[in-house]
Amino acid sequence: MSAQVTFALPSGRMLDDCLHALARAGFECDIAEGTRKLMFESGPARYILARPGDVPVYVSHGAADFGIVGKDVLDEDCPDVYELLDLGFGAARFALAAPEPVAAELYRRVSEKRAGLCSPPSRPLRVATKFPRVAYTYFRGIGIPAEIITLRGALELAPQAGLADAIIDIVSTGRTLRENGLSEIESISATTARLIANRASMGLWPEGARAVVSAFETNQDGSVGE
Amino acid sequence: MSCMPYYATDENTALIPSEPAIRRRVESGVASLLAALGHTEVAIPTMQSYDPEAPAPIREMMDAGYKLVGPGAEVVVLRHDLTEAAAAIAQGELASSPRPLKLFYSGTVFRPPHPAEWSIATSPWERGAIETQQLGAEIFGGQGRSTDVAAAVALARCLSITGISDFQIRIGHMGALEAVTDVLELNVPGKVQLGSALLRHDMVAVSRMIAASSVHGSDCELIRNMLFFPSGDSALADAHALARLDQSGRLHEAIRDIHAVLAGLACCDMRDHAVVDLGLVRRLAYYTGTVFEAFTPGCPAPIAGGGRYDGLLRLMGSSEPAVGFAVELDRIVGICTKATAQSRNGGMSR
Numbered sequence: 342m343s344a345q346v347t348f349a350l351p352s353g354r355m356l357d358d359c360l361h362a363l364a365r366a367g368f369e370c371d372i373a374e375g376t377r378k379l380m381f382e383s384g385p386a387r388y389i390l391a392r393p394g395d396v397p398v399y400v401s402h403g404a405a406d407f408g409i410v411g412k413d414v415l416d417e418d419c420p421d422v423y424e425l426l427d428l429g430f431g432a433a434r435f436a437l438a439a440p441e442p443v444a445a446e447l448y449r450r451v452s453e454k455r456a457g458l459c460s461p462p463s464r465p466l467r468v469a470t471k472f473p474r475v476a477y478t479y480f481r482g483i484g485i486p487a488e489i490i491t492l493r494g495a496l497e498l499a500p501q502a503g504l505a506d507a508i509i510d511i512v513s514t515g516r517t518l519r520e521n522g523l524s525e526i527e528s529i530s531a532t533t534a535r536l537i538a539n540r541a542s543m544g545l546w547p548e549g550a551r552a553v554v555s556a557f558e559t560n561q562d563g564s565v566g567e
Numbered sequence: 568m569s570c571m572p573y574y575a576t577d578e579n580t581a582l583i584p585s586e587p588a589i590r591r592r593v594e595s596g597v598a599s600l601l602a603a604l605g606h607t608e609v610a611i612p613t614m615q616s617y618d619p620e621a622p623a624p625i626r627e628m629m630d631a632g633y634k635l636v637g638p639g640a641e642v643v644v645l646r647h648d649l650t651e652a653a654a655a656i657a658q659g660e661l662a663s664s665p666r667p668l669k670l671f672y673s674g675t676v677f678r679p680p681h682p683a684e685w686s687i688a689t690s691p692w693e694r695g696a697i698e699t700q701q702l703g704a705e706i707f708g709g710q711g712r713s714t715d716v717a718a719a720v721a722l723a724r725c726l727s728i729t730g731i732s733d734f735q736i737r738i739g740h741m742g743a744l745e746a747v748t749d750v751l752e753l754n755v756p757g758k759v760q761l762g763s764a765l766l767r768h769d770m771v772a773v774s775r776m777i778a779a780s781s782v783h784g785s786d787c788e789l790i791r792n793m794l795f796f797p798s799g800d801s802a803l804a805d806a807h808a809l810a811r812l813d814q815s816g817r818l819h820e821a822i823r824d825i826h827a828v829l830a831g832l833a834c835c836d837m838r839d840h841a842v843v844d845l846g847l848v849r850r851l852a853y854y855t856g857t858v859f860e861a862f863t864p865g866c867p868a869p870i871a872g873g874g875r876y877d878g879l880l881r882l883m884g885s886s887e888p889a890v891g892f893a894v895e896l897d898r899i900v901g902i903c904t905k906a907t908a909q910s911r912n913g914g915m916s917r
Contacts, residue, residue: 401867402865402867403865403866403867421768421867421868422768423768423795424767424768424769424770424771424772425770426770426771427771535771539867540768541735541862541863541865541866542864543796543797544735544737544797544842544844544862545735545862545864547796547797547798547801547842548798550796551796554795
């Protein structure tokens with residue numbers, strides 16, 4: 342780890358919360374509104390703005406010592422990083438959703454599987470998602486055969502266009518699902534922002550790493566730390 | 568005549584000029600050093616017969632590996648792990664050789680890419696490619712913790728001659744981890760869950776397990792610090808403080824093992840390369856005592872790993888102790904190649 346600590350931060354909707362969390366931990370980062378710069382230096386730290394899915398890549402490869410990213414990204418990519426703290430903000434959930442009447446039928450099948458009942462064989466469910474690993478793990482776990490179709494966005498369109506029977510997506514309020522005629526069948530897991538660290542940095546600079554973690558733990562409000 | 572292009576699989580690429588020379592230099596340097604330390608070389612075959620009657624952990628390794636079907640419908644497995652093969656040689660052909668028996672070998676292992684690695688990596692040597700080159704050393708029948716020390720010192724000296732100066736060896740202990748699970752009063756599924764969370768480095772899940780246990784207050788903090796932060800003396804101090812809760816005495820035993828390894832590394836001026844990481848868990852389940860993993864900045868995966876694996880020998884029906892390590896040659900070649908290119912371009916990236 343270099344003398345100057347580097348944070349990789351997700352651009353987009355979570356950025357403001359990240360900057361507040363950093364400021365409370367003693368890392369002030371002034372990012373001018375409307376700027377297109379992607380790297381900043383401020384006080385004792387350097388900041389890299391990256392796509393949320395790329396944050397763990399910067400951290401795992403050592404281009405950044407720490408990062409802040411949603412648990413959803415960690416669940417899907419399983420990067421080789423330390424997941425240190427639950428920062429509490431950016432709360433959302435992975436949800437299985439489908440239009441009626443598929444939703445009711447799928448709810449029945451999921452409930453039967455959860456209760457350990459045998460269902461008659463049926464063709465694999467087609468499920469569109471941006472999170473194929475999460476989807477695969479979920480369906481394997483409950484024992485319902487599923488064909489996973491990976492899309493990059495606008496998942497709500499897939500059932501309407503006949504591409505998929507259901508979707509697995511990140512849901513915050515559920516409003517987008519409802520407006521597109523989809524019913525939530527099951528909440529799969531919750532996600533919030535996590536502080537992550539590079540594996541080598543944790544060992545090569547242990548006291549510094551401990552100090553950064555401690556600063557985040559003791560200076561946050563809400564459901565921070567453990 | 569036109570040449571048919573050669574297409575490597577996505578997961579494996581050829582070494583191009585300069586890389587084979589780097590690999591040969593590293594391999595011959597490490598081999599010479601191990602020979603000087605009293606290890607003798609064995610050659611391990613690439614394939615092994617598939618044995619459906621093998622003890623569960625060994626069969627599981629074979630089940631997870633790549634298999635070929637021969638002309639007589641016999642099934643063979645491409646080597647997934649060289650340590651197990653070296654142990655079989657030590658218990659078979661070399662069973663009557665004097666102990667301690669010190670062996671070394673180099674060879675190719677064939678492993679499905681680990682899901683934790685394949686989605687983020689940018690080049691095969693970083694993502695745990697299907698086909699990787701390892702150079703390993705083992706000590707069979709050595710008594711006591713002096714054998715752990717010999718293996719750790721050999722590992723440090725091997726890494727120091729590869730050309731990578733900035734490496735760090737993390738030293739953990741399976742006994743310490745077992746003691747912690749006892750202190751937390753975890754049942755068997757709980758122990759598996761804790762091991763899995765540590766393997767994923769998911770400290771949020773570990774924290775939740777600690778918070779949900781019967782341990783409270785400053786003891787929670789001790790366990791958390793011990794498992795979270797690789798460090799020098801403070802992790803051992805935390806372990807010492809926690810040892811009063813460990814009825815089995817395994818934590819004290821683990822601390823003594825680790826102290827001995829650190830002292831051994833200090834004797835050969837390698838102490839600065841070592842940190843204690845009591846949250847270290849190795850992916851293969853047969854380790855029983857001191858474990859090692861080595862890292863260098865810029866490489867997300869370990870460049871070497873190993874430890875005491877008496878458990879593997881027990882599966883083979885032997886009570887002989889064993890300790891060893893393997894150096895990941897492909898990763899080291901990748902790092903050395905990158906460093907050479909950067910110095911040629913007149914700068915270093917992080």
